[in-house]
Amino acid sequence: MAFALPVWLAVQEELLGQGEAENGAPSCFEDFDDEALFQMFHLTRPCIAFITDAVRIRMKKVALKKPALSVDSMVMVTLNYYAHGASSAAILKGVGLTQKDCQSLVGTVSGVIAGMSDQFISFPLIREAKANVAFKVKRFCGIPNVLGVLAPAHFKIRASPYEKDTFRSFVNTLGYTSVVSQIICDSDGNILSVEKCCVGSTFEQEMWESSFKGREMEEELHGPYWVIGGKGYHLSKHVLTPVSQPANDNEVRFNEAHAKILNVMRTTLGSMKRRFRCLMQLGFAQEGSLDKKSNIIKACSVLHNISKKFSVPPPPVAGKIEPLHPGKQHSVPEEINSEALKARQELIHINFSDVSISEDAPSTGVTEEDV
Numbered sequence: 001m002a003f004a005l006p007v008w009l010a011v012q013e014e015l016l017g018q019g020e021a022e023n024g025a026p027s028c029f030e031d032f033d034d035e036a037l038f039q040m041f042h043l044t045r046p047c048i049a050f051i052t053d054a055v056r057i058r059m060k061k062v063a064l065k066k067p068a069l070s071v072d073s074m075v076m077v078t079l080n081y082y083a084h085g086a087s088s089a090a091i092l093k094g095v096g097l098t099q100k101d102c103q104s105l106v107g108t109v110s111g112v113i114a115g116m117s118d119q120f121i122s123f124p125l126i127r128e129a130k131a132n133v134a135f136k137v138k139r140f141c142g143i144p145n146v147l148g149v150l151a152p153a154h155f156k157i158r159a160s161p162y163e164k165d166t167f168r169s170f171v172n173t174l175g176y177t178s179v180v181s182q183i184i185c186d187s188d189g190n191i192l193s194v195e196k197c198c199v200g201s202t203f204e205q206e207m208w209e210s211s212f213k214g215r216e217m218e219e220e221l222h223g224p225y226w227v228i229g230g231k232g233y234h235l236s237k238h239v240l241t242p243v244s245q246p247a248n249d250n251e252v253r254f255n256e257a258h259a260k261i262l263n264v265m266r267t268t269l270g271s272m273k274r275r276f277r278c279l280m281q282l283g284f285a286q287e288g289s290l291d292k293k294s295n296i297i298k299a300c301s302v303l304h305n306i307s308k309k310f311s312v313p314p315p316p317v318a319g320k321i322e323p324l325h326p327g328k329q330h331s332v333p334e335e336i337n338s339e340a341l342k343a344r345q346e347l348i349h350i351n352f353s354d355v356s357i358s359e360d361a362p363s364t365g366v367t368e369e370d371v
């Protein structure tokens with residue numbers, strides 16, 4: 001579950017009490033039939049209504065100055081931008097905005113939706129929630145005591161090649177310019193945490209060590225649990241990486257299970273980028289001012305969780321889904337944590353030493369359409 005049921009019910013109750021459109025006016029979304037609505041926004045009518053009401057409540061709480069447009073119109077322009085990477089000329093004309101005005105409006109609404117992450121993006125904190133997430137991961141791939149999948153999420157940006165140092169800082173391991181955020185998801189593809197917005201060349205291990213969630217995990221604030229991490233992370237007491245050179249069948253089976261759960265993040269990010277095509281290209285960026293990019297990434301993460309709650313399918317797959325980025329390796333080999341290495345070996349021995357263990361794990365996995 002992306003956020004706790006009591007939170008969900010509390011939000012719904014507040015929306016029912018406060019969610020009417022301004023002055024009782026009909027919503028601008030009523031101009032679209034259901035098919036056109038999905039084509040324009042990649043969301044369904046009930047989901048859009050919930051998002052619009054949630055934004056309306058949040059805007060009242062943050063005491064923004066009275067906007068020139070209705071909240072419905074502001075949300076409509078923003079969701080259309082998220083869905084296609086540019087707002088439709090027809091929609092902008094309908095609300096009387098220019099493309100320049102649109103960018104400012106999208107920035108404002110993105111900040112509001114990003115601020116809703118405290119309600120709609122939640123890492124499991126109570127014992128029952130942790131046990132539930134870990135149980136689902138164990139059932140999915142056979143690895144116990146896992147709270148989520150950790151990965152760097154890269155989003156393409158444009159950077160001026162004339163500013164060579166800045167340009168190089170944005171170039172990632174696959175050779176294109178990007179910004180990168182640290183994301184954790186569960187086995188169902190719900191986003192549990194999204195932090196940071198750094199230049200594409202940033203080492204994921206450094207992001208983890210300086211992140212709030214990384215410090216909390218490594219300081220034992222979340223108990224004896226792991227997060228699944230790829231080759232760009234160091235094996236630690238709380239980050240479980242694959243065996244780099246498996247020496248036996250047990251380690252091979254563990255690596256296969258590790259790859260299976262790590263692939264959930266790939267399908268999750270693929271789903272997000274299909275639904276919110278703005279994430280395919282976030283426009284120009286400067287190294288010292290990434291807040292606007294961060295707000296869009298976080299806002300799309302919030303909307304991803306809400307859309308899953310409403311069981312809204314993502315648009316169909318078009319072409320290959322981008323793989324997760326290979327880990328950026330430091331030139332100096334990492335110092336192996338002997339305690340973590342021993343813990344991983346014990347986990348492999350207990351859970352992957354018997355070939356029949358594969359019969360305990362379900363054969364079905366998360367598909368592109370599930371997330």
